[in-house]
Amino acid sequence: MTRLGKSLGQRESGAEATALQTLTRRTQALDPREAFGVRSLQRRCSCYRDISAFTIIELMIAISIFMMILVSIYSVWSGILKASQAARSAADSAQRARISMRAIEDALTTAQMFTANMPPQSKKPYYSFLADMSGDFGSLSFVAHLPATFPGVGRFGDQIVRRVTFRCVPGKDNTMDLVMEQGPMLMAVEEGYEPYSLVLAKDVQMFGFEFWGRPDPIRKPNADPEWLDHWDSTNSLPILVRVGLGLGKTDKKGDAQDLVVKVVALPARAVAPEWQNPMGAAAFGGGGLPGQQGGKPQ
Numbered sequence: 001m002t003r004l005g006k007s008l009g010q011r012e013s014g015a016e017a018t019a020l021q022t023l024t025r026r027t028q029a030l031d032p033r034e035a036f037g038v039r040s041l042q043r044r045c046s047c048y049r050d051i052s053a054f055t056i057i058e059l060m061i062a063i064s065i066f067m068m069i070l071v072s073i074y075s076v077w078s079g080i081l082k083a084s085q086a087a088r089s090a091a092d093s094a095q096r097a098r099i100s101m102r103a104i105e106d107a108l109t110t111a112q113m114f115t116a117n118m119p120p121q122s123k124k125p126y127y128s129f130l131a132d133m134s135g136d137f138g139s140l141s142f143v144a145h146l147p148a149t150f151p152g153v154g155r156f157g158d159q160i161v162r163r164v165t166f167r168c169v170p171g172k173d174n175t176m177d178l179v180m181e182q183g184p185m186l187m188a189v190e191e192g193y194e195p196y197s198l199v200l201a202k203d204v205q206m207f208g209f210e211f212w213g214r215p216d217p218i219r220k221p222n223a224d225p226e227w228l229d230h231w232d233s234t235n236s237l238p239i240l241v242r243v244g245l246g247l248g249k250t251d252k253k254g255d256a257q258d259l260v261v262k263v264v265a266l267p268a269r270a271v272a273p274e275w276q277n278p279m280g281a282a283a284f285g286g287g288g289l290p291g292q293q294g295g296k297p298q
Helices: 002-050 056-109
Strands: 130-132 139-145 161-170 176-184 196-201 204-213 226-228 240-249 256-265
Touching: 056 139, 056 161, 056 196, 056 240, 056 256, 161 204, 176 204
Parallel strands: none
Antiparallel strands: 130 139, 139 161, 161 176, 176 196, 204 226, 204 240, 240 256
C-alpha cells in the first residue's frame, strides 16, 4: 500500500503540476493581450493629454487684440466721415457764397431810382437807397427791376419792380444768417407789411459794403468820387459798390473760411423830377406823377 500510495501521490502531484503549467500557459497567453489593451488605453489617454487648448489668459489676450483692431477701424472710419463732412460743408459754403453774391449783383445791376417819387416831392420814400454799416454786419435796401432768374421773382406775379433788402439776422447755434427780403415797391413802405424772406447763406462771419461815389452828390455834384465806408445820400445811387461776404468759422476769431469780395457797377442813375414830368403834361391836366395831380404835389 505504501508503494501504491506513493504512486498515487506522484500521479496527483504530476496532475497538479500539469494543471499548473496549463494555467500558467493560459495566463501567459492572456497577459500579453491584457497588457496590450492597457498599453493602448494608456496611449489614447496620452494622446488626449497631448491635444493643445486655449487658456483663459490666451483668450483674454486674443480678445484684447481684437478690440484694438476694432478701435483702430472705428477711428479710421470716423476720421473719414469727419473729413467728408468737412469737405461737403466747405463745398456748400462756397456754393452759398456764390449764390448770395450772384443775387446781390443781379439786384444792384437792376437798381432804379426816381427822385420825383421821394421826399420832398412825394410823401413816402419809394425809391430810397438805404445802406447801414453801423453794426457788425451791414444791410442794404433799394428798389430794383428784378430779372426773371432772380430767386422768388414769380411770387408776386407781374410786380417785378420790388424793394430788395439784404441783411443778417440771428440763426441757429448762435450764428448769423444772410437773409434776402423782397416785396412790391408800393407795399414795402407800408407799416406792418411782411416781405417775402429767403435765407441765402448761413454761418455768416462778415457782410459789409464800400461805396464809390461823391460824398454829397446833391449839394456837391462836382466833387471827386472816392471810396466811402457809408452812404448817407438816400436820394442818389453810388457808382460802384464793393461787397464783402465771409462764411464759415475758423480757429481765429473774426476770420472766415470762404471770403468773397466783388465790385459791382450800377448802370442806373437817379432820374431827376423834371425828367419824369413830360413837358406840357401839367398844362393839359393829365400825366403827372404818382401821388400828384396836374404835376403839382397834393
